Amino acid sequence: QVQLVESGGGLVQAGGSLRLSCAASGRTSRSYAMGWFRQAPGKEREFVVTTRWSGGNTYTALYADSVKDRFTISRDNAKNTVYLQMNSLKPEDTAVYYCASSTYSSGSKAALYDYWGQGTQVTVSS
Secondary structure, eight states, rough: OOOEEEEOOOEEETTOOOOEEEEEEEEEOOOOOOEEEETTTTOOOOOEEEEEETTTTTEEEEOOTTTTTTEEEEEEETTEEEEEOOOOOOEEEEEEEEEESSOOOSSSSSGGGHHHHHEEEEEOOO
């Protein structure tokens, strides 16, 4: 079992920045893929970014087109924490952001992820 706890959400003006954190506990591993998804009111949960282990100390990230060049994922394995740095935020980024962990797979499909956090609200005002 893996437990995930997100933090760092809040209210920010358009153009501003936020950094989300996802602290993992339990059966964690540097080889697990870690991703962020988001869900806006009345919409489906959508993929934001994922990072998977590529061997050694190398990780590969995959971003949704809508956040590419604005969001950056990083992970600190010593702290079992994944971060999502969000810059140049737009009102359309408003959503509940979820951290997710996958034991065996990585990618943009939510069904690939085994464990989920409770979510943290991000609201971007115009």
